[in-house]
Amino acid sequence: MKKSILFLMCLSIGLSTYSQEKQVKKNKSKKIEIDSVQWKKEHYVINRDSAYADPRIGIKKLMGGNKRFIEGRTIKPRQDMNTIKSLENGQEPFATIVGCSDSRVPNEMIFDQGLGDLFIIRTAGQVSAAASYGSMEFAVLKLKTKLIVVLGHTECGAVAAAVERPEDVPGHIVTLINEIKPAVAKCAHLPGNHVNNAVRQNVVDQVNNLRDLDPILHKKYLNGEILIVGAVYDIHTGKVEFLPETLNNLPQPKKNTK
Numbered sequence: 001m002k003k004s005i006l007f008l009m010c011l012s013i014g015l016s017t018y019s020q021e022k023q024v025k026k027n028k029s030k031k032i033e034i035d036s037v038q039w040k041k042e043h044y045v046i047n048r049d050s051a052y053a054d055p056r057i058g059i060k061k062l063m064g065g066n067k068r069f070i071e072g073r074t075i076k077p078r079q080d081m082n083t084i085k086s087l088e089n090g091q092e093p094f095a096t097i098v099g100c101s102d103s104r105v106p107n108e109m110i111f112d113q114g115l116g117d118l119f120i121i122r123t124a125g126q127v128s129a130a131a132s133y134g135s136m137e138f139a140v141l142k143l144k145t146k147l148i149v150v151l152g153h154t155e156c157g158a159v160a161a162a163v164e165r166p167e168d169v170p171g172h173i174v175t176l177i178n179e180i181k182p183a184v185a186k187c188a189h190l191p192g193n194h195v196n197n198a199v200r201q202n203v204v205d206q207v208n209n210l211r212d213l214d215p216i217l218h219k220k221y222l223n224g225e226i227l228i229v230g231a232v233y234d235i236h237t238g239k240v241e242f243l244p245e246t247l248n249n250l251p252q253p254k255k256n257t258k
């Protein structure tokens, strides 16, 4: 009698374990559907219409894309014929990137974005002058882009040249060097990597410069209609760091502004 009870108990435990294992296997084999809510969550996908309407969401969208990039899980969105066709009649980029020309910092790739997503202005050391300012104002006024990101990067050659302070700079390169020199001077006393310290300072200075730029950006920034922030791309890791010093005390959007 005792033996049969023991046998039944063992059988019951065995069956229960088998059933649990089966359930685990079932869960593991369950495929996540592409574009489902869960898939989007796992790939940090943020709705582009929301990012276009709200620059704070735009920053999150860029962060999510960069996270996919460094995790080797890019989805290469909006890079197909359907998107080409959908953009035939116009564009609504959710961010303007003011970045360096460096070939190691291709903006759409490092943020894992697609066609029509980013309005990009690139010069060495992301130094801006009249034509760049005009491009930014065009993006803000005509394309209604509400987010401007100044994107520097570590080991920037233009910043390195300004740190080394070469004497006989050929051609127009002197324009770049002269624009970056004030940032270099500001952080010359800091310990650590002089070039990367200057890269960061240069971004902060450029952000402040754009926030003060009359007649369009300054007013729109103060009204909270647009955001202008800074970030640095690390060429060793692929990671973009949005600089906290450019994210503090941002003006809040006023009601009924678009």
Ligand SMILES: [Zn+2]
Binding pocket: 100, 101, 102, 124, 125, 126, 153, 155, 156, 157, 158, 159
């Ligand atoms: Zn550079």
